[in-house]
Amino acid sequence: MSPLVALVVGLLLGGVVAATVILRSRSDFGQSSDGAAVPLPEAALARRLFDLMDPAIVVVDADDAVILANPAARALGIVRGTRLLVPELLALSRAARTGGSRRGDVRLPGDLVGSGPRLVGVHGVRLDSGTARPAGPVALVLQDVTEARRVEAVRRDFVANVGHELKTPVGALALLAEAIEGAADDPEAVQRFAARIAHEADRLARLVRELIDLSRLQGGEPLPDLVPVDVDRVLAEAVDRTRTAARARELDIVVGGQPGLVVRGVESQLVTAVTNLLANAVAYSTGKSRVAVAARARSGFAEIAVTDSGIGIPRADRHRVFERFYRVDQSRASSTGGTGLGLAIVKHVASNHGGSVTVWSEEGLGSTFTLRIPLAGPADHPAAGTPVVATPLSLENERS
Incomplete structure (x- = not known):
């Protein structure tokens, strides 16, 4: 993990922990001697930070009940009341509670999200890692990776397809060159093979030209x-x-x-x-x-x-x-x-x-x-x- 990514994750989890402590410990502070509520700037800022975080964040307790969920998480449709609706997310949170940290990709159904199936990268982290017994809350940080994974798949397919398409005319040119060499004493055959070489060379040139055009159109050049x-x-x-x-x-x-x-x-x-x-x-x-x-x-x-x-x-x-x-x-x-x-x-x-x-x-x-x-x-x-x-x-x- 790069230092920048580690810093971001640390800030996110720090905000989650702060917000968790604030919500679960309201009775211990935030009151004056006469019982009147006293707003704490730190609490308000922590909650505000939690709500404004772009990644979807859900905190579940030892019984898999949702105790915190920011607006980004609720917009995904994965939380209803205190329930986490996606079994794969529950399984990942339980694995994180046992192992301390887990990562994985989870596919969210289209009817759940409301805008088509989405793929999210999930980082599950146990928040009470200092205790001897894994029974505390787990934070799930979800980032939409649908487009990133799609681009990766397109890039892989593109490289594979380019290799296949280039292999065909290049292989044909090599075979035709051997054919011309073997038919050196047959002018008609040489002429026929030479015409095929010209055809394959033109096809190869057109393929390279169109690959360049496509690269430019896709953002290679402004x-x-x-x-x-x-x-x-x-x-x-x-x-x-x-x-x-x-x-x-x-x-x-x-x-x-x-x-x-x-x-x-x-x-x-x-x-x-x-x-x-x-x-x-x-x-x-x-x-x-x-x-x-x-x-x-x-x-x-x-x-x-x-x-x-x-x-x-x-x-x-x-x-x-x-x-x-x-x-x-x-x-x-x-x-x-x-x-x-x-x-x-x-x-x-x-x-x-x-x-x-x-x-x-x-x-x-x-x-x-x-x-x-x-x-x-x-x-x-x-x-x-x-x-x-x-x-x-x-x-x-x-x-x-």
Whole structure:
């Protein structure tokens, strides 16, 4: 335990002990000779300190009855009257009463907390450690570690996924290099293997580039100042970047919607987000069809909707498509050349701009991804209405 952490825990437990002594010994002090109550500044300050402590603190006696609980603890819903409602907390307090100190993580049910399941780190400390018999009160100090544990899990998964994703193209490049060496006297084979090497190298470069982009978007670098950005220019640049891939798959990209919208943002990030949505639509479209992109103003936001008539997304996968490295159909990863990062980048671009991205999809009918970015000024704010994500995109004022 670091000196700083030890100091904080010492202060917390000192406050708990002081408050415990104050409440359990009221009859011994705080009175004048004639029996009149005399307020003690030390008692008031100790109780005030206890109530203002950010960690949730509960003190239970030898019979596991709650004798003290600060507002933070009661807000968690773990205390009712003199009862501690979570069996795991009772077990930890009993272990601390026997062993002097115990630590552990305890999961609080969502219906108990009222805001979804929470994970709390608990430090249980016996307060009468100087006595020979473990029969005194125990203090439980609870700190919400839900987000910290989630971030740790995401970081572990991210490192594992990056290793796996990098291993695939690197391994392919090594095998193809050996194949070229063994086919040195076969020009056609060399040309074929060289084309595959170029493909894998491009995939590796794209993966590294998107990892860098994602790192920047997640806080690795400060977000540039938001400035007015012309949505029409964003759409034109994104379509231009995607047109070659669309033509290779015999797809048309159609642009429509409301022209002249202006948002506040970073143009390069917005172009990347729309490009990723278009590239995703192109990759998962089937047959000779078209991909549509349209913008409109609604409820103070510019909504940029990208619609395809492709294979669609199964219902069970829709809430996960914005996760890093997640692919609905792993078997199509090599054929589409996707890294599984494109939609995650879109999500972070939207978040950094104070917006959001949503998806509507039906298997066999296609998908509509809608990027919502705040408009630049009050003059651009339209009347409220139904979000475009509720139904597939309809093109109005279509322009190519």
